[in-house]
Amino acid sequence: MEKTKWEIIYIPEKPPVSPTNQVTVDVLASVIDPKLANTLVRRLNQIAPLENFRHVKRVQKKHMQGGKIQLAIILCLAPGNENPLDGIPNDVLELIDSFQLSAFTTKVCKYAALSKEEWEEQCKLWPTSYHPPTYNIDGITGFSEEDSQSVFSFMKSALQLAKSGDGQWNYTIGIHYCKDFG
Numbered sequence: 001m002e003k004t005k006w007e008i009i010y011i012p013e014k015p016p017v018s019p020t021n022q023v024t025v026d027v028l029a030s031v032i033d034p035k036l037a038n039t040l041v042r043r044l045n046q047i048a049p050l051e052n053f054r055h056v057k058r059v060q061k062k063h064m065q066g067g068k069i070q071l072a073i074i075l076c077l078a079p080g081n082e083n084p085l086d087g088i089p090n091d092v093l094e095l096i097d098s099f100q101l102s103a104f105t106t107k108v109c110k111y112a113a114l115s116k117e118e119w120e121e122q123c124k125l126w127p128t129s130y131h132p133p134t135y136n137i138d139g140i141t142g143f144s145e146e147d148s149q150s151v152f153s154f155m156k157s158a159l160q161l162a163k164s165g166d167g168q169w170n171y172t173i174g175i176h177y178c179k180d181f182g
Contacts, residue, residue, distance in 0.1 A: 006152045006155070008148055008151060019115065019117040019118045019120070019121040020121055022109045022110070022111070022118065022121060022122065023109065023110040023111060024107040024108060024109055024110060024125065025053075025077065025078075025107065025108060025110050026077070026078035026080070026105050026106070026107060027056075027074045027075070027076065027077055027078055027105070027106060027107070027108050027126075028074070028075040028076055028077075028078050028088060028092075028103045028104070028105060029060070029072050029073060029074050029075060029103070029104060029105075029106050030072065030073060030075055030096070030101035030102055030103050030104065031070060031071070031072050031102065032071050032072065032073050032099075032101065033071075034069060034071050036099060037059055037071055037073070040073055040095070040099065041058050041059065041073065043095060044058065044073065044074075044075065044076075044092075044095070045058070047089065047091035047092060047095070048075065048076040048077075048089055048091070048092050050074065050077075053108065053110075054112075055109075055111075055112035055113070055128045055129050055130075056074065056108045056109070056126060056127075056128050057126070057127040057128060057129065058073060058074050059071055059072070059073050059074075059127075060072045060073075060126055060127055061127075072106075074108070074126075075088070075092050075095070075096065075101070075103060076088055076089060076092050078105050085103065106125070106126065107125050107126070108122075108125060108126045108128070109122040109125060109126075109128060112128070112129075112130075112131075113128060113130045116130065116132075
């Protein structure tokens with residue numbers, strides 16, 4: 001019987017794309033008085049957190065002519081309606097009204113940058129953070145040879161458990177996609 005060679009394959013979180021052709025989403029933003037930045041960031045993080053966009057910075061800082069600084073803040077994801085204020089959370093609407101903000105729609109990158117080139121392109125739209133990978137993409141995602149052998153051992157045990165019993169596959173273990181390696 002031929003022994004199957006096991007290997008761990010890196011599967012990126014997002015599909016690979018050109019740095020100049022990244023997936024974007026619409027957000028509502030507003031220019032703000034710099035004195036209000038801290039207050040607005042704290043409140044928006046409570047009422048409209050950017051859960052799946054942790055790489056996107058909430059505030060954008062632009063240097064204007066004459067040395068002035070302009071800050072803009074992301075209020076929330078854009079609801080996708082013709083009128084940008086239709087469908088946004090009531091708490092955000094109240095914030096817009098109480099601070100007399102003027103909302104506009106802009107784009108941010110949907111996924112965190114995987115390279116410096118992607119990050120530089122993302123920041124042309126809106127600032128994002130960039131954390132270079134801490135693993136060897138060419139090889140494996142940080143597993144030592146010993147760790148890999150341990151993973152393989154656990155997978156083999158899981159496969160044996162899945163096949164145990166009356167000869168039928170026990171799908172409750174949740175590894176039926178590995179059936180061919182049994």
